[in-house]
Amino acid sequence: MDGVIDEQDLDAVKAMIGGAEAAQTELSDADRDGDLDEDDLDLIGRIIRGGPADVTLIDSAGRVVTVKTPVRRIVPLHMRHATAIIVLGGEDAIVGVGSTVHDRDLLFSNLGDLPSLGSHKEPDPEAIMGLNPDLVITFTQLSPIDHLDDKLPPKAALVRFDLSMAESLRGEMMALGYLLGGREAVRDYEVWYDTYMGTVSDRVSDIAEEDRVRVFLEREKSADSNPSVRWAYASDTGYTDLCDLAGGRNIAKEKIDYNGEVEAEWVMEENPEVIIGLSYNGGYGAEDDSLLRAYREGIMGDPGLSLVDAVKSDRVYVISGDFALGPQMTIGTVLVAKWLYPDLFADLDPEAIHREFLEEFMHLDPDLAGAGAFVYPSMGV
Template sequence: MNKAIYALISLGLLLILSATAQEFTLDIFGNANGDDLIDEEDISYLQGILDGENEKTDLSDANNDGKVDENDIDQIEQIIQGTESEIYYIDAFGNSSRVKHPLERIVLVYDNTAEIIRILGAEERVVGVDSEGSSGAIGKYPTYFPQFIQTASIGNRNDCDVEAILKLHPDAIIIGTKTGCPYLEEKLMGSDIDVVYLETWSKGTPSLFTLAYMLDEVDRALEYQEWKDGYLDMVAERVATIPEGERVKVFVDRPGNTTVVRGSGYSEAIELAGGINIAADLADSLRVDAGISSKNTLPPVETEWVLEQNPDAIIGLSWNGGYEVDDESVLKERYDEIMGTAGFGETNAGKNGRIYVTYFINTLGAGDHISVLYFAKWLYPDLFGDLDPEQVHQEYIDRFQNVDYDLKEHGAFVYPPMS
């Protein structure tokens, strides 16, 4: 679909989405009014700036030349039509960056990045992937990413193979984490290859739309977001009926005697599902006590503190599991570990059989809403009696990941299994 067409229908699509949908700012210059799309409203807002009626915004300088003028209106019109030759955006480090448009040949780093590319239907543009090293390398998941089995490798994301990248002649390399491919921009200096850093693992939806503009696939992003927000809105509407005093108190047990606090994707998923993360503000108190200025969203936690809070439910994160594993015993091992923690059996969660385990990746990336559905079903089984999270998960795989994968036969994502 041409951008001119989606610009005409975007208002209608947005009216379908309720106020409970996930909100974000599209960090592309030209998004003058600071919402999640670039459309005619941005032209109107920018004209208001030129007429002295609106305040200048951080993203109103569409061509990033240091001034806001008629040329920025021209750039926005080109973005809407899909005819711009380059896009300026805010990268994972908070810096303004430039990328050529549209991207026809791309190299991908990090599995969450590959998931977004499949949502956008741009798999055929991928000419290289990371395939070695730590968890998250695309090539390490041949069952889930069969499209990329024969794709050229650029090695380990901790030290990406520059020679391999150059031989592929990509327009850009898209890196889904700030720590990936260190110093790559310097190493590629003099080439015509753009390096795009986005936090696809922790900011799935914003990254989805940023890449949609770079790839000229905004219509696909809108279709996906409408589907996703339909489920999130349903959850929000139902949990809104639960009085604050009756909400389930949840402890998230992260491996290594750590937990999650407000500001992490894990905590957000608990909150969206209607739960109360008992450790939501724990990092603030620990920071004050230690005299630390920065916030750790994955702080250490003492068992005694958890027992004092007496959570109604415990959700454990497991590093093991996922699409490449068919044996749920890896999740049961984590479950048994949590059950064996001294005192946990005497908490409300332990007494009432409300200890659960989820594969950690469920809560990350563009498909993060799937974990919200599993959590909502766990926390409020009566309220969500008609919800089948696994069915939604399967729809995500079939409709938006374009891969032949049956969750009834493969994968290990939650424990105990949902009946």
């Protein structure tokens, strides 16, 4: 249960069969036939060798799912899932995509002609079934009309991965690597991920809690929102993970659970040193940074925030959801760390890391890092 299938698993299951290991894990019965025996050892060995096998995993919704490998036909219902598949070398197996992929030609130039299957919130089960997929990947949270669990046939394994939370992203990528047969690609991604995430973790680890930068994390408001409130992120999201990983103190953690509205007056009283806004109007589908800039200007010009240190010292930033979450969460983490502690991370260049990601993992022209709109002000500010 460490996320890696290796010789240690064979040793553990042998011990369980022999009675030396008292507690079986949820996945020790690898072939799911109700018996722990030599057949399980044989299956685990085939998975380690990368041969054809039924691989059973626990997805991020806590569901036990069995997937027949190698996977030949994949449907990712969100751009994060499509990105992960490309990073792990499975692009050629993608047969249909969700709307967020079609909306981002810059990032998914090779997938634009594939059938559109609705959105991750409103998928089209009939269209999905028509493609005869081996694997469908979507999010953990069920929307009111996401009936994929009931409508997809057993042959189409449905796996729910969020690819947004720091504690699960690495394991989700590893699990997908097993399904796609991309063991080497997984190792390459892990080295890249661990290098930058480890650097950030090491450097902020010595900062005492009372010395950490106080941050207000918020989401872009709709035009008809109450002007006296802000939408705050407190915990249990990939966005809040960025702040935690980068050594910030999220001021909303002691105010609310998860996320929700808070009074602008409360934000003023708490007086954060930095404000970071999350926007879904930028990203790889944006023509320019005008919408991100307008969002920041709205924060800077809000009378209810005019006395906040973050506004007075010009430490208000906006980051795109395209860029902050998913397999490229590493870039978002480095960027937030640089915003919070510019001197401590002066040697790290988030734009260069973005270019590295595009070239090495997405197999794209690294100059695409200069297109779209990912942060405001720019990464160099």
